[in-house]
Amino acid sequence: MTDNRNNAAPIEVHDLTVAYRKKPVLWDIDFSLPEGQLIGMVGPNGAGKSTLIKAIMGLLPLSSGFIKIYGKPLEIQRELVGYVPQRESVDWDFPTDALDVVTMGRYGKLSLFGRPSKEDKEIAMDALEKVGLADFAKRQISQLSGGQQQRVFLARALAQDAVIYLMDEPFAGVDAATEKAIIELLGELKNKGKTLLVVHHDLNTVAEYFDWVMLLNLRLIKLGPVQEIFNNENLRTTYGGKLNLLSEMAEKIGKMP
Amino acid sequence: MSPELWVIFTAILAASACALIGAFLVLRQGAMLGDGISHAVLPGLALAFIITSSRDVLPMLIGAGAMGLLTAFLTEFLSRTGRLYRDASLGIVFTVLFSIGVILIAGFAGQIDLDQECVLYGEIAYTPWDTFVVGNTNLGPRAFWVLGVVFIFNIIFISLFFKQLKITSFDPALARTVGISDRLWHYLLTSVVALTVVAAFESVGAILVVAMLTIPGATAFLITRNLQLMLILSVLVGVASALGGYYGATLTNTSIAGFMAVAGGVIFALTLIIRNVIDKTQALSTVSLQKQAITPIN
Amino acid sequence: MDIWDLTVRFFSMTDANVRYVVAGSVLLGGIAGAFGTFAFLQRRSLIGDAIAHATLPGVGFAFLILGRKELHWLLLGAAISGWAGALAIDAITRHSRLKLDAALGIVLSAFFGLGIVILTYIQKTGAGAQSGLDKFLFGQAAAIGRQDVIVLAVIGAIMVTVLLSLFAKLKIMTFDAGFAASAGLNTGLLQFVLTTMLVVTVTVGLQAVGVVLMAAILIIPAAAARQWTDNLKIMLVLSALFGMISGVTGAYISFLKPHFPTGPWIVVSASLIFIFSIMFATKRGIVVRLVRQLKNRRKMTEDHVLKVLFKAGMDSRNWRALYPPLHISQLWSFGAAELKRGLKRLVSRGELEKEGGMYRLTENGVSSGARVTRLHRLWEVYLERHLELPPDHLHRDAEEMEHIITPEVEKRLEEMLGHPVLDPHHQEIPYFDKAKS
Numbered sequence: 008m009t010d011n012r013n014n015a016a017p018i019e020v021h022d023l024t025v026a027y028r029k030k031p032v033l034w035d036i037d038f039s040l041p042e043g044q045l046i047g048m049v050g051p052n053g054a055g056k057s058t059l060i061k062a063i064m065g066l067l068p069l070s071s072g073f074i075k076i077y078g079k080p081l082e083i084q085r086e087l088v089g090y091v092p093q094r095e096s097v098d099w100d101f102p103t104d105a106l107d108v109v110t111m112g113r114y115g116k117l118s119l120f121g122r123p124s125k126e127d128k129e130i131a132m133d134a135l136e137k138v139g140l141a142d143f144a145k146r147q148i149s150q151l152s153g154g155q156q157q158r159v160f161l162a163r164a165l166a167q168d169a170v171i172y173l174m175d176e177p178f179a180g181v182d183a184a185t186e187k188a189i190i191e192l193l194g195e196l197k198n199k200g201k202t203l204l205v206v207h208h209d210l211n212t213v214a215e216y217f218d219w220v221m222l223l224n225l226r227l228i229k230l231g232p233v234q235e236i237f238n239n240e241n242l243r244t245t246y247g248g249k250l251n252l253l254s255e256m257a258e259k260i261g262k263m264p
Numbered sequence: 265m266s267p268e269l270w271v272i273f274t275a276i277l278a279a280s281a282c283a284l285i286g287a288f289l290v291l292r293q294g295a296m297l298g299d300g301i302s303h304a305v306l307p308g309l310a311l312a313f314i315i316t317s318s319r320d321v322l323p324m325l326i327g328a329g330a331m332g333l334l335t336a337f338l339t340e341f342l343s344r345t346g347r348l349y350r351d352a353s354l355g356i357v358f359t360v361l362f363s364i365g366v367i368l369i370a371g372f373a374g375q376i377d378l379d380q381e382c383v384l385y386g387e388i389a390y391t392p393w394d395t396f397v398v399g400n401t402n403l404g405p406r407a408f409w410v411l412g413v414v415f416i417f418n419i420i421f422i423s424l425f426f427k428q429l430k431i432t433s434f435d436p437a438l439a440r441t442v443g444i445s446d447r448l449w450h451y452l453l454t455s456v457v458a459l460t461v462v463a464a465f466e467s468v469g470a471i472l473v474v475a476m477l478t479i480p481g482a483t484a485f486l487i488t489r490n491l492q493l494m495l496i497l498s499v500l501v502g503v504a505s506a507l508g509g510y511y512g513a514t515l516t517n518t519s520i521a522g523f524m525a526v527a528g529g530v531i532f533a534l535t536l537i538i539r540n541v542i543d544k545t546q547a548l549s550t551v552s553l554q555k556q557a558i559t560p561i562n
Numbered sequence: 563m564d565i566w567d568l569t570v571r572f573f574s575m576t577d578a579n580v581r582y583v584v585a586g587s588v589l590l591g592g593i594a595g596a597f598g599t600f601a602f603l604q605r606r607s608l609i610g611d612a613i614a615h616a617t618l619p620g621v622g623f624a625f626l627i628l629g630r631k632e633l634h635w636l637l638l639g640a641a642i643s644g645w646a647g648a649l650a651i652d653a654i655t656r657h658s659r660l661k662l663d664a665a666l667g668i669v670l671s672a673f674f675g676l677g678i679v680i681l682t683y684i685q686k687t688g689a690g691a692q693s694g695l696d697k698f699l700f701g702q703a704a705a706i707g708r709q710d711v712i713v714l715a716v717i718g719a720i721m722v723t724v725l726l727s728l729f730a731k732l733k734i735m736t737f738d739a740g741f742a743a744s745a746g747l748n749t750g751l752l753q754f755v756l757t758t759m760l761v762v763t764v765t766v767g768l769q770a771v772g773v774v775l776m777a778a779i780l781i782i783p784a785a786a787a788r789q790w791t792d793n794l795k796i797m798l799v800l801s802a803l804f805g806m807i808s809g810v811t812g813a814y815i816s817f818l819k820p821h822f823p824t825g826p827w828i829v830v831s832a833s834l835i836f837i838f839s840i841m842f843a844t845k846r847g848i849v850v851r852l853v854r855q856l857k858n859r860r861k862m863t864e865d866h867v868l869k870v871l872f873k874a875g876m877d878s879r880n881w882r883a884l885y886p887p888l889h890i891s892q893l894w895s896f897g898a899a900e901l902k903r904g905l906k907r908l909v910s911r912g913e914l915e916k917e918g919g920m921y922r923l924t925e926n927g928v929s930s931g932a933r934v935t936r937l938h939r940l941w942e943v944y945l946e947r948h949l950e951l952p953p954d955h956l957h958r959d960a961e962e963m964e965h966i967i968t969p970e971v972e973k974r975l976e977e978m979l980g981h982p983v984l985d986p987h988h989q990e991i992p993y994f995d996k997a998k999s
Binding site: 294299360523526 | 602605606607608611615653654657658659660661663664666667668670671672673674675676677678679680681682683686699700774775777778780781782784785788821822823825826827829830833836840846848
């Protein structure tokens with residue numbers, strides 16, 4: 008796996024524009040992420056945070072630009088990237104248990120007809136243990152609490168055994184203790200040299216949780232170490248007005264035939 | 265075998281084949297897509313009849329399969345370009361295709377061995393007289409063999425691709441990120457549903473196919489939280505509906521397929537009631553327990 | 563009689579029976595079209611389908627109890643069992659983890675199965691052979707008589723009265739039930755009214771459209787009307803109109819060919835209206851959108867021609883120099899045919915003059931060229947100052963924006979940026995066309 012990593016940045020995004028029904032939601036985004044950092048992504052609602060994550064994961068069509076994972080397109084680097092979607096993105100009434108969901112993280116490594124091996128199940132079990140849910144392995148997923156479901160998703164990403172992790176609001180709807188546990192786990196991953204990009208909502212904890220921060224609002228406002236760029240001025244640019252004209256024009260483009 | 269037994273076995277096979285693949289439709293919130301496909305295959309069948317002037321299985325499968333896929337594609341297309349909600353798009357596509365099918369049948373009545381009633385509720389009672397003859401041996405009803413092959417095909421399809429069907433049903437986004445195309449599997453499943461629908465069509469008709477696609481899977485979903493078990497239970501509920509339907513219909517001298525749907529509905533309703541009673545009593549007894557057992561973190 | 567004679571007979575309506583059929587199908591189509599709109603907008607179209615299928619056992623039961631075919635009793639039975647179907651759907655989604663679509667599939671097929679069981683029972687007991695109940699499956703408009711029209715008219719009048727008196731509330735409810743609740747409306751009652759309307763609509767449509775295709779007459783006219791307007795009132799009227807046209811067309815065809823059921827023809831004619839709407843509707847139509855796209859592309863070509871000629875003028879300080887087309891095409895990567903047509907349009911609009919096969923800007927053309935250039939460069943300044951984009955990122959964006967910025971946005975840009983003189987690439991931003999005008 009490490010052969011694929013060479014010297015390029017873990018994620019390089021170039022000239023990225025993404026539009027829903029022609030209305031741009033991400034505008035000309037350009038950045039390279041540093042390796043081995045825990046990076047928070049911050050911005051107001053509708054700023055395009057989830058969209059950026061989904062675009063990197065190849066879940067959305069791009070209007071322009073390209074994305075490279077360690078210098079190569081995502082299609083050949085899929086195994087390097089683990090994904091934690093928002094909890095609401097799936098139906099938790101699906102008839103399956105926690106261990107099975109985590110095992111799905113291994114499916115990308117199986118052949119067309121392949122079934123998860125004993126080893127895959129052990130890896131999944133390990134991942135559950137790491138998020139503190141070993142006792143819940145056989146629990147039906149609808150019977151887990153919101154925080155536990157979030158941790159199941161985290162465990163699934165761990166089971167993917169990736170080097171880059173993209174996480175869409177992993178702290179949404181979890182209690183304080185779970186949040187602590189999750190952030191500790193992310194720290195461990197970082198110490199193993201993994202790169203993590205995490206959508207985050209709470210501005211108060213940004214400095215405590217993350218090394219780097221990405222400020223996003225339709226366009227990339229700033230990306231850099233927290234101490235350097237996480238200040239009031241940049242936050243005002245991110246959350247404040249000034250961009251009315253750009254959003255208006257984006258709206259206009261959306262209405263074009 | 266006696267004609268009665270042939271009818272019973274044909275009914276069981278139709279119900280089982282539908283129940284198995286229908287369980288996935290229930291899980292993917294695609295029950296109404298199943299409804300749409302079961303209507304939309306009609307013009308495909310009618311055209312196959314008109315063009316080949318025979319009831320060969322292959323042209324029928326091709327015609328119906330094409331219509332099934334067309335329904336899925338057109339629904340996608342309309343909900344994007346016409347800016348309609350998905351349910352409205354589906355409603356438009358299948359009713360229009362079905363209307364064309366009915367008009368074709370009425371217009372070419374002489375050439376098509378299908379009538380309007382049969383389209384809706386099948387003619388399973390007549391299956392024993394449409395037999396499958398190889399050389400000089402009479403192998404029994406054609407419908408029995410067609411449905412048998414489809415049932416076995418469905419079992420193989422689901423066991424070979426269980427992981428793809430499961431992951432794309434549960435979390436299509438994750439599926440795509442690990443390189444399993446949710447779209448591809450959606451259309452593959454759609455095709456298998458169309459195949460199953462065509463095979464069951466002559467026996468139970470368009471609308472009662474929906475009963476067999478939806479009710480057993482939904483009933484099994486109420487009983488178990490395990491996917492494999494759900495599939496098995498779904499088939500069992502299908503078999504029970506078939507038996508209940510057959511005996512109920514013989515007793516009252518009414519439509520077998522109609523009674524199969526009624527039997528399925530009754531089984532479902534009973535299951536729903538029992539489930540709710542169990543859940544309520546459990547909830548009462550666990551409220552006190554839950555207060556003690558606060559789940560530890562890490 | 564040949565088709566022509568039948569057609570004359572149908573549309574002249576000298577025959578009383580024909581009058582009833584036409585009046586009946588107009589009423590049916592209109593009611594279904596109008597009230598289907600609410601289901602369509604509430605994303606409950608397929609609920610209408612399930613309710614329609616659920617009416618069948620009611621029809622059968624009513625016949626069994628009554629022993630004869632009297633339309634209003636059959637319809638009452640249909641309405642009751644349709645309501646039962648709606649309640650069953652609600653009960654399933656409320657008391658289990660099953661989703662709406664599964665509930666629809668279950669109710670639709672189980673109720674329909676029961677209906678078929680009763681119908682076959684009636685048929686085999688002998689009494690039903692002449693019952694004509696099977697006409698409820700696919701509809702038979704030709705069977706509409708005087709009494710039916712009266713029943714339909716009364717029901718239609720009641721429904722329209724309810725609609726008019728509750729219009730504002732139903733509108734809010736359809737648009738945003740959550741908001742309706744927070745605004746203190748009795749959403750339970752309103753939803754009850756909407757569901758009842760749906761049940762009644764389905765019931766009155768049974769005779770002409772039939773159980774099986776009822777969903778179509780609820781959805782298709784509304785979907786077609788949606789293409790033309792964003793206004794609920796207009797949409798209701800249009801949808802009702804489309805429903806009426808489809809209803810009459812269906813009745814007409816089944817009058818010509820009595821062995822065809824009416825329902826499928828109603829659906830097919832409604833779908834033709836829908837296809838026409840989706841192609842040609844004034845706002846959303848595919849053709850209209852294509853035309854607008856073409857216009858946009860033309861405007862872009864024209865803007866580019868004006869811009870490059872203006873720039874050449876700026877460089878040489880000679881705005882009125884003549885250029886051969888070949889030279890122009892080298893200033894910008896124009897396609898040959900595209901450029902030729904663009905030049906022709908510009909000449910006819912008086913922005914260019916043609917002389918001996920060469921072109922030059924007129925005074926108007928200079929102004930327009932200045933404007934496009936100014937918009938481009940203003941946008942670059944905006945991007946640089948407010949979005950802090952690096953210089954090599956400015957051009958491509960501005961290339962798109964120069965065609966879109968309206969005079970109003972332009973004014974705001976100028977004020978916000980303080981009428982800048984130079985763009986980020988240190989090129990002059992031209993204002994002189996404004997000074998003149």
